[in-house]
Amino acid sequence: MSECVDPIVGKILAGWRYDISGLAPEMREDYEDHFDGCAHCRYRQRLHRNIDLALIALASLSAAVFLLAFGVILHLNPRHAFWLELAALVGFALSALIWLGVAVATPAPMAVVDAAKLGARRVHDRLPAEIRDRLPEELRLKITGS
Numbered sequence: 001m002s003e004c005v006d007p008i009v010g011k012i013l014a015g016w017r018y019d020i021s022g023l024a025p026e027m028r029e030d031y032e033d034h035f036d037g038c039a040h041c042r043y044r045q046r047l048h049r050n051i052d053l054a055l056i057a058l059a060s061l062s063a064a065v066f067l068l069a070f071g072v073i074l075h076l077n078p079r080h081a082f083w084l085e086l087a088a089l090v091g092f093a094l095s096a097l098i099w100l101g102v103a104v105a106t107p108a109p110m111a112v113v114d115a116a117k118l119g120a121r122r123v124h125d126r127l128p129a130e131i132r133d134r135l136p137e138e139l140r141l142k143i144t145g146s
C-alpha cells in the first residue's frame with residue numbers, strides 16, 4: 001500500500017480517526033486538500049467510516065436479537081422466566097447504549113445522511129422537469145445544495 005505523502009498531517013488525521021466533519025470549514029480545507037492528494041489517508045478514512053457503520057449495524061442487530069429473545073421468553077414462559085427476561089432486557093439496554101455511543105462519538109450518522117442525500121439527488125435528477133419544478137424551493141435546495 002502507498003505511504004502517506006505528509007506523515008505529520010497523516011498522524012494528526014489518524015488521531016482523529018480521519019474524521020474532519022467536526023472542524024470549522026476554514027480549518028477543514030487543508031485536511032481536505034491532504035485527502036485529495038493522499039491515497040493512503042483516503043483509504044484509511046473510508047476504512048474507519050466502514051468500521052463505524054459496521055459497529056452501528058452490529059449494535060442494531062444485537063439489540064434486535066435481545067428483543068427477540070425477550071419476546072420468545074415471554075411467549076414460552078419457561079421456568080425462571082423472570083431472570084431470563086431481565087437478562088434479555090439488560091442485553092437490549094446495553095446494545096442500545098453501545099448504538100448511541102457509536103452514533104454520538106463517530107461521524108457514522110453523517111455518513112448515512114450523506115448517502116441518503118446522494119440517493120435523493122439521484123432520484124431528483126431523474127424526475128421529469130415538470131414534476132421537478134413543482135417541488136418546493138426549500139426542498140430542492142436541500143437535495144441539490146444549489
Ligand SMILES: [Zn+2]
Nearest residue numbers: 004010038041
Ligand atoms: Zn496522508
